[in-house]
Amino acid sequence: MVDFSKLTLSNKEPVYVQIAYYVKKQILAGFAEPGEELPSRRELAALLGINPNTVQKAYKLMEDEGYLRTIGNSGSIIYTDDEVLSSIRNELTKGLVSDFVIAAKDINMTFKQAIDLISEVWDDI
Amino acid sequence: MVDFSKLTLSNKEPVYVQIAYYVKKQILAGFAEPGEELPSRRELAALLGINPNTVQKAYKLMEDEGYLRTIGNSGSIIYTDDEVLSSIRNELTKGLVSDFVIAAKDINMTFKQAIDLISEVWDDI
Amino acid sequence: MVDFSKLTLSNKEPVYVQIAYYVKKQILAGFAEPGEELPSRRELAALLGINPNTVQKAYKLMEDEGYLRTIGNSGSIIYTDDEVLSSIRNELTKGLVSDFVIAAKDINMTFKQAIDLISEVWDDI
Amino acid sequence: MVDFSKLTLSNKEPVYVQIAYYVKKQILAGFAEPGEELPSRRELAALLGINPNTVQKAYKLMEDEGYLRTIGNSGSIIYTDDEVLSSIRNELTKGLVSDFVIAAKDINMTFKQAIDLISEVWDDI
DNA sequence: GTGGTCTAGACCACC
DNA sequence: GTGGTCTAGACCACC
Numbered sequence: 001m002v003d004f005s006k007l008t009l010s011n012k013e014p015v016y017v018q019i020a021y022y023v024k025k026q027i028l029a030g031f032a033e034p035g036e037e038l039p040s041r042r043e044l045a046a047l048l049g050i051n052p053n054t055v056q057k058a059y060k061l062m063e064d065e066g067y068l069r070t071i072g073n074s075g076s077i078i079y080t081d082d083e084v085l086s087s088i089r090n091e092l093t094k095g096l097v098s099d100f101v102i103a104a105k106d107i108n109m110t111f112k113q114a115i116d117l118i119s120e121v122w123d124d125i
Numbered sequence: 126m127v128d129f130s131k132l133t134l135s136n137k138e139p140v141y142v143q144i145a146y147y148v149k150k151q152i153l154a155g156f157a158e159p160g161e162e163l164p165s166r167r168e169l170a171a172l173l174g175i176n177p178n179t180v181q182k183a184y185k186l187m188e189d190e191g192y193l194r195t196i197g198n199s200g201s202i203i204y205t206d207d208e209v210l211s212s213i214r215n216e217l218t219k220g221l222v223s224d225f226v227i228a229a230k231d232i233n234m235t236f237k238q239a240i241d242l243i244s245e246v247w248d249d250i
Numbered sequence: 251m252v253d254f255s256k257l258t259l260s261n262k263e264p265v266y267v268q269i270a271y272y273v274k275k276q277i278l279a280g281f282a283e284p285g286e287e288l289p290s291r292r293e294l295a296a297l298l299g300i301n302p303n304t305v306q307k308a309y310k311l312m313e314d315e316g317y318l319r320t321i322g323n324s325g326s327i328i329y330t331d332d333e334v335l336s337s338i339r340n341e342l343t344k345g346l347v348s349d350f351v352i353a354a355k356d357i358n359m360t361f362k363q364a365i366d367l368i369s370e371v372w373d374d375i
Numbered sequence: 376m377v378d379f380s381k382l383t384l385s386n387k388e389p390v391y392v393q394i395a396y397y398v399k400k401q402i403l404a405g406f407a408e409p410g411e412e413l414p415s416r417r418e419l420a421a422l423l424g425i426n427p428n429t430v431q432k433a434y435k436l437m438e439d440e441g442y443l444r445t446i447g448n449s450g451s452i453i454y455t456d457d458e459v460l461s462s463i464r465n466e467l468t469k470g471l472v473s474d475f476v477i478a479a480k481d482i483n484m485t486f487k488q489a490i491d492l493i494s495e496v497w498d499d500i
Numbered sequence: 501g502t503g504g505t506c507t508a509g510a511c512c513a514c515c
Numbered sequence: 516g517t518g519g520t521c522t523a524g525a526c527c528a529c530c
Contacts, residue, residue: 012135014520028232040502051522056504064314073502073529092232097242100225101250107153107217111247115240117222122236125226262385264505278482290517301507306519323514323517342482347492350475351500357403357467361497365490367472372486375476505527512520 002032002078004039004047015050019058020065024088027067027080036078038068127157129164129172140175144183145190149213152192152205159205163193252282252328254289254297265300269308270315274338277317277330286328288318377407379414379422390425394433395440399463402442402455411453413443
């Protein structure tokens with residue numbers, strides 16, 4: 001089940017993008033299964049302390065991106081198939097990795113240093 | 126030379142920490158060489174549009190961390206030796222790497238996937 | 251040039267959909283050429299007597315549908331290539347035709363009657 | 376039998392015109408046979424949630440157009456003969472067809488395209 | 501209750 | 516000025 005109480009919003013990125021991003025991560029982490037229902041727009045808005053319109057924008061984005069389905073007035077349902085899943089995984093993964101590589105090069109890390117350090121901490125985290 | 130005009134301050138972290146962090150990155154990237162002088166407190170404060178006290182706090186932090194020396198009234202000078210350098214490198218590096226590993230595991234990436242992807246984009250960035 | 255002064259809004263369909271629909275028709279009719287700039291959100295809102303947010307929603311829809319491009323803060327530009335054009339043409343065309351056929355069958359028109367009547371009035375309109 | 380519960384009124388056209396139009400369509404579709412009695416003015420007004428005067432206006436229009444007969448206090452009866460039928464068919468048909476042709480030309484459809492598309496979807500609808 | 505649309509008005513960064 | 520985001524609050528149809 002998607003636990004929105006663990007989502008803390010920053011002011012660096014649009015809120016509706018952060019919500020969609022959070023749901024994507026939850027899907028990849030296996031916390032959101034296909035068929036699962038998200039809270040209603042109003043409910044989530046209350047929970048996050050934001051405006052229902054902003055939640056609506058987030059839900060619309062998720063529908064456009066393909067992993068949320070809204071039918072009539074009966075709530076919104078997580079949808080995933082292999083294609084959607086791999087597209088989400090790809091997007092998040094690519095983002096993470098390039099952010100890391102950019103920052104690593106920024107401080108003159110070498111490829112070997114990067115790999116060694118990741119290897120070093122991987123199992124401890 | 127450290128170019129502070131490229132530093133944009135966020136409101137997520139204490140400003141003086143951001144300044145120190147920026148200087149550290151500049152040192153590692155080779156843009157700040159030992160012996161180089163940073164702008165005066167007032168000058169930098171004006172440039173960044175912040176209070177001179179905040180800059181003072183940043184300079185103090187950098188002195189405490191060992192890569193800035195202030196002698197009398199003659200301004201503040203970048204100082205690095207191998208020990209300082211490796212300690213900075215370690216700190217920044219560790220942060221980057223653990224942030225990456227945490228996020229990667231968050232979305233169920235495997236070690237192999239992480240390494241392969243980094244390898245894939247390393248030379249393109 | 252897209253002449254929005256000829257667009258009259260009804261209350262049967264979402265306003266932002268009507269705006270996008272109007273622009274699509276203008277493109278197909280040859281009144282909106284690629285590279286042409288639409289008015290700013292605020293300007294069009296004033297012209298149509300609606301809220302800028304609604305115009306924003308319309309422009310977003312048009313971007314999503316592929317025939318509008320917004321780069322930075324420099325206004326929004328009509329974009330068309332063969333693919334976009336044929337996709338718009340297809341959509342509008344299919345809609346028109348099926349609406350007509352549904353209505354025609356509703357009143358028990360036969361295929362022959364439909365064709366004969368269309369042929370009869372085609373050149374007079 | 377004319378099922379008025381399927382009639383939803385818009386605010387784009389006079390309500391009494393919409394009622395008459397609906398009855399005409401029902402006649403052409405074969406749902407309203409000659410001799411069939413329409414509900415009383417008051418009854419239909421209640422059903423549609425409108426003023427009985429408006430229904431009266433609609434019934435008057437249908438009488439004037441020739442397909443409704445009211446004799447004394449014994450209600451209103453659908454009347455059709457070949458002449459009436461073909462006149463209704465003509466009117467509705469012409470409207471549909473010219474609306475379609477106008478819209479089709481609006482988006483630069485050619486006659487051939489129109490015919491081909493109608494032919495294509497005719498049997499599927 | 502639900503999703504969805506719209507307004508009025510504020511604020512942001514970018515130029 | 517520009518595009519874009521967000522809130523507060525209203526209203527709609529559908530159930």
